[in-house]
Amino acid sequence: MHGPRIVVASPHRYPDLARLWYRGVARGLAPALRRAGLDVEVVVFRDAHADEFDPAWFPGAVLEAPGPGVRDFLEFYDAALALDADYLFLLDADLFFVDPEWPVSWLPRFDQENVAAVSFLRRTQEPGVYALLCRTAAYRELPRPVFAPAYEDLEDERNTVNRQPGDVAARRLRERGREILYAEPAEAEERIADFHGTTVIRASREVFGHLMDGPGFEGLVSRKRYFAMGAYDNALLGSLYQSVFGEPFAPGPGGEPLGGSVTAEAVRRELEQVRDRKVKEELEDYFLRSDRSILRLAAIEGIDLPLPDLRPQGWRRA
């Protein structure tokens, strides 16, 4: 007899990050959910480069790809909701559970009928879809597309709001008297290793990097905080990936490590151009957090990982 079914769903544009992500899920989260009596299926959506995802890297997973009605990763969220499951666990491509028993410990909260979801990580007031465990029946009651982002009040510029994926659904659930539970940020900080913007900077290099010269693209690191975070985190993930798999991460056209993102040397050089004290301090804080995250993942692998030298002189280090 099968227990309740859960689909763990995650969209990925790059096979190397998906490989690292799936390694963690297959070893940690999926077995923990099974031990709790759940029938688990892991679905990896290949948002691009579908033919580069080696099935041998994803034993036991279902590999999906864009098609009619599922044209990109945001439509995939709704497609995953339609799968035969009692729970849907949406996970970001660059999010890892350091403690896989922790999300499992929240499952009894669904005994309360009005609980629609648990958000383990949020970056705004809304739950996001970074690590969102949903009761599928509750979300299926909502108008489709359920998880799509939106702009509201576009005609009134001062009050225009950009709703992120899952935000509109959260509001509609609240209007129906449903509840979304939130993990305490401090608790999540200890149990989740998450990275930011790692796919966006690679996709940007892929989509428009060829329209700029190399240094021009790399200059985005000093101009846009989000690009700095993504470039830094990719360098960390690249170190771990190289240690675990012995292969370059985010390779460029010639196979050079991080050539598809921003190389470690270029990250350091561009960070030197950050003059705004507040931005520098925010980035320093963020980098320290990322350092802790990658070291926790390395510890799970039993690796004593040397951190790449990414900070310019004078920047705070651990």
Place this chain on the structure above:
Amino acid sequence: MTQAVDTTRVLGPGEFYYKETFGPGTVCRGAVLLECEWDGGIVESGALMGVIFRSGDFRGGTFWGGVFLGGTWTDGVWESGFDHAGRYRPRTDHP
């Protein structure tokens, strides 16, 4: 004899613009625009990321993650974005 003055501004390959506004008489021919506003003019090629497209003609290039409030979509690559109603339109589903 009066000589015609060419007021067209061309945004060419290798050029990058961040949080700038472009009006009629501008042609994007290979530039990258990040979080800019486009209010008139023609996009022939290049990439517009997070751009508010108010008016003009999009004839080629990539539109990614912006809002297409008005204007004409003739051709190009629609990676993702929002239409004038704020509705999300996924890859290939251009206005």
